[in-house]
Amino acid sequence: MATRLPTAVVLISLISVVIATIIGVRTGSSLGRDLTDDQLVAQRASGASDVADHVGALGRAATALASSPQAVIAIDSFASAHQELSETDSDDLALEIEGVITTDREDYLEPLAAAGRDLDLRDIVADNTAAVYLQYHYAVDLGVVENASVVDDAGDGSRWSEVHDVVHPVYRDVVDRLNLRDLYLVEADRGVVVYSVSKRPDLGTSLDVGPFSGSFLAALVDAVRANPAGGTVLSDISFYDPALLTPVAAAAAPVMDGPRLAGVLVLMYDESQLTEILTTGGDGDQADPAPGAQSYLIGSDGLIRSDPRAYLLDPGAYLAASVGAGELNERQRSFIDAAGTTVLTQPVVDETVDAALDGDQSVRLRPTLVGDEGFSTVEAVALDGVGWFVATEIGVDAAERDLGDFVDLLVAGTAIFIVGLAFLAVAWAARIVQPVRAISERLGLNREALGPIDVPPRSPIEFQLLARSFESMSEALANQQAQLAEAREDRLRLLRRMLPPAIAERVARGDIESLEEVPQATIVVIVVLGLGALVRDDASAGNRELVDSIHAELDELADRHGVERLKVVGDAYFASCGHGQPYIDHAPRAVSFALDARHAIRELGAGTAGGLDVSVGLHTGPVTMEVSAENRLLYDVWGWPVTAAHNLARRGERGDILASSTTKALLPDTVEAIRWSGVDDDAVWKITAASVSGPA
Numbered sequence: 001m002a003t004r005l006p007t008a009v010v011l012i013s014l015i016s017v018v019i020a021t022i023i024g025v026r027t028g029s030s031l032g033r034d035l036t037d038d039q040l041v042a043q044r045a046s047g048a049s050d051v052a053d054h055v056g057a058l059g060r061a062a063t064a065l066a067s068s069p070q071a072v073i074a075i076d077s078f079a080s081a082h083q084e085l086s087e088t089d090s091d092d093l094a095l096e097i098e099g100v101i102t103t104d105r106e107d108y109l110e111p112l113a114a115a116g117r118d119l120d121l122r123d124i125v126a127d128n129t130a131a132v133y134l135q136y137h138y139a140v141d142l143g144v145v146e147n148a149s150v151v152d153d154a155g156d157g158s159r160w161s162e163v164h165d166v167v168h169p170v171y172r173d174v175v176d177r178l179n180l181r182d183l184y185l186v187e188a189d190r191g192v193v194v195y196s197v198s199k200r201p202d203l204g205t206s207l208d209v210g211p212f213s214g215s216f217l218a219a220l221v222d223a224v225r226a227n228p229a230g231g232t233v234l235s236d237i238s239f240y241d242p243a244l245l246t247p248v249a250a251a252a253a254p255v256m257d258g259p260r261l262a263g264v265l266v267l268m269y270d271e272s273q274l275t276e277i278l279t280t281g282g283d284g285d286q287a288d289p290a291p292g293a294q295s296y297l298i299g300s301d302g303l304i305r306s307d308p309r310a311y312l313l314d315p316g317a318y319l320a321a322s323v324g325a326g327e328l329n330e331r332q333r334s335f336i337d338a339a340g341t342t343v344l345t346q347p348v349v350d351e352t353v354d355a356a357l358d359g360d361q362s363v364r365l366r367p368t369l370v371g372d373e374g375f376s377t378v379e380a381v382a383l384d385g386v387g388w389f390v391a392t393e394i395g396v397d398a399a400e401r402d403l404g405d406f407v408d409l410l411v412a413g414t415a416i417f418i419v420g421l422a423f424l425a426v427a428w429a430a431r432i433v434q435p436v437r438a439i440s441e442r443l444g445l446n447r448e449a450l451g452p453i454d455v456p457p458r459s460p461i462e463f464q465l466l467a468r469s470f471e472s473m474s475e476a477l478a479n480q481q482a483q484l485a486e487a488r489e490d491r492l493r494l495l496r497r498m499l500p501p502a503i504a505e506r507v508a509r510g511d512i513e514s515l516e517e518v519p520q521a522t523i524v525v526i527v528v529l530g531l532g533a534l535v536r537d538d539a540s541a542g543n544r545e546l547v548d549s550i551h552a553e554l555d556e557l558a559d560r561h562g563v564e565r566l567k568v569v570g571d572a573y574f575a576s577c578g579h580g581q582p583y584i585d586h587a588p589r590a591v592s593f594a595l596d597a598r599h600a601i602r603e604l605g606a607g608t609a610g611g612l613d614v615s616v617g618l619h620t621g622p623v624t625m626e627v628s629a630e631n632r633l634l635y636d637v638w639g640w641p642v643t644a645a646h647n648l649a650r651r652g653e654r655g656d657i658l659a660s661s662t663t664k665a666l667l668p669d670t671v672e673a674i675r676w677s678g679v680d681d682d683a684v685w686k687i688t689a690a691s692v693s694g695p696a
Contacts, residue, residue: 036399037363040293040377044361044392047295048379050277051390055383058267059232059251061178066232066253066265070640071185074167075255075263078194079187081160082204085130093129096136101125103140104201108244115245115338116331123211124201124241131204134160138199148199149175164195166647170638172197179273181248184266185255186221194263200242215240220252221264228254228261234385237271237305237343245339247271247305249386271343275306278390292398296369298378300387302353304346308369311342318370322346325371348391352376356389368393375399521579521637522590522620522663523645524563526554526597529654530605530612531571546604550612553600561593562586566637572646573597576637579623587666590618592692594657617648618659620666648684657687668692 065071090097104125112119126132137154149172153165171183175197184202185195191208205211207218216238223233232253240248250268254261278295297305311318319336322328328336332345339345351366356378368374376393528550535543554573558565562583566574575593578586594616605612623639648658658676659667664685667673670693676686 036375036394037377040363040375040392040394041361043293043295044377044379044390047278047392048381048390051274051297051388052382054273054277055234055249055251055381055386058178058269059234059253061174062251062253062265062267063232065174065267066255068639070167070170070643071255071265072257072262073640074163075185075187075194076257077163078160078167078185079192079263081158081163082130082134082187082192082194085133085158085160085204086128088129088133090129093132093136096132096140099140100132100135100201108201108241111244112241116335117241119241125211126201126203126205127210128204128206131210133158134204135199135201137161138164138203149197151199166643167195168197170643171195178267179269181243181246181268181270182266184217184264184268186264186266188225188261188263191218191221191225202242212241217250217266217268220250221266224252224254224264225261228256234383236299236386236388237274239344243268243270245341247341247343271306271341275312275343278306279309279312293392293394295390295392297381298348298353298356298389298391300357300389302347302350303344304342304348304369305344305388307342310370321370325367327369327371352378352391352393356380356391365396366393368395372396516625518579518623518625518637520586520620521623521641522577522586522618522666523623523637523641524575524577524590524594525617525642525645525649526573526575526594526601527615527617527649527652528571528573528601528612529615530608530610534608534610534612546608550601550604553604554597557593557596557600561589561596563590563593566642572649574642574646576623579625579637587618587620587663588668588671588692590663591657591659591667591671591687591689594618594687595689595691598655598657613654615649615652615654616657617645617650617652618657618663619644619648620660620663659685659687661685 101121105121108124109119109121126135137156137158138151139148142148142151142154149168152168153161155161174180175183180197182196182198182200184193186192186207187194190206192206193202193204196203202210202212202217207213207215207221212218216235217240220233220235224230232251235250235252237247237249239245248268248270250266252264252266255263255265274297278297294309296308299305308318315337319328319333323330323333327349328346336342336345346369348369349367351364354360355362355364355366359380361377361379363375363377365373366376368376372395374393374395376391378389378391381388381390531547531550535547551568551573554575555565557563558575561577562581563575563577564580566576568574575590577583577590577593583589594614598614598616601612601614619641621639621641621644623637623641626636626638644660648660652658656676659673661678661683664673664683670689671687672689673685673687676684678684
């Protein structure tokens, strides 16, 4: 076998090489072109699908947020507070008006003018007292124009700020998690932007008559207001002055209060998300299956909607080539240099645009974006209302260089024939390899019952060594399988410590990226009073250990009462009962947990200056559980009960345990409580009982 079988294989290989060379010469050219076409089509289809999925997901997110009862409450509360601010005398806002004008001129008008967009102050500066007031207090006065979203409460004492302090952290988290440009709440009657996360010059203005009434945002909101039953509306990419020179698009969804349109919720994102999808696949990996090919988004107007990869790699060389080929003029190049993007400025060649509008998806020889000859194909993006197309192209030189390698074709043809003819050699050598077949059959049985593999004594030494190698390999595989099983168990145990048991089991099964509505759960928020000042004044190791002890004690009490920790934000400990593990008595359990937590915190803070105490808020209602693993594992529970419980906890005094009427109604009659504030169904109750007992 050591001599005859290799000799036979060499002879067969020589014959195969001769045949493969002849076939390769004749078929190489057509195979290369077919391969290029297939790769371009696959890349185009993948890009169009990924863009549709991403923007569609943003639209569904807008729909979900707008469907929340919190959205109705937020819009109505902001609109009422905005109306109060609108009644402020403009003479009392002289300082605010001057500050807003100065900031808008420096941060918006001057950069836009430098890029060739000549605007007047009235085209960007707020046109009513409420808008001036809000922009000044939430951006200009605090010096956070570049990142005004960090401010929860400007401390001005207005009712708008009270509402903002409760609502803003929730929507800011949505913007951060979805990597959005902004989130708007627009009231329906006057088209006023009553809230935005980023606090830009459009905050507080009317989209009907204000400085941005002619913008794409105003048109998008009008489309929703005109047909609320139509659901979420998607926009094309446009320039929007408050976003400076960044092209943006948006998804707008109606916020309904029964049959009444309360307002419109808008999610705004910039074109960089689409550029990333088409150039890196959205995860940082090279998205181009054909080396040298690139994909980009175009609109029905023939202008580009995402930056091509060639521009991102070397903007100067790309623009110089486009201008040299006559695809761009100097004015367009100057604007692209100022804006830092080709979007909405660079035109696509007419042949590509015509193919897109005609629905021609074939691969054709057409000019590229920089004027070179290349192969390209176009496909429409399956999204209503945007009119986008994904084009994929590759230069002729790159296609011929990458796909016309004659040596690769010879290797491929040779391999095919070697594999076919090798079967004949194996059949001819069947008698020689009988010991190998015996070893294979023994390996397919229960190795523990058979013991070590034995080969006939007269077999060549190579088979003796082969048997020993198989034994070593079998042992190694068994060890690896045991290690993998142990690693899976360790991962599951870690997940069970980090997450509620039901959620841990779901993640272990791979059930992620899902939302689940829980009809009723009790949210408890514990604010540790005095902890923030203690840590802020003295960040010693002792205080850090105290914080760790507090969290550990609360976690232990939560486990004892069947309560599950959600998160810790500063001095606030968020927990829930009944959302992961259903309990009939979730409200009494939450109150018992709050009573024990108050006692434990007081004991832990007995040795500190001023002592520690708690203010607790409880609210019961439907919540949403979310498990996500897009970039990293995230688990959260959100909904109006979370916000309401946090609000009650922040309103309480030292030692107060405040429960909403919904939670109070689920407690045993033996639990003593007094009315704390509110009327009728909106009353808030202060728990005065020392313990919870009796039937719920």
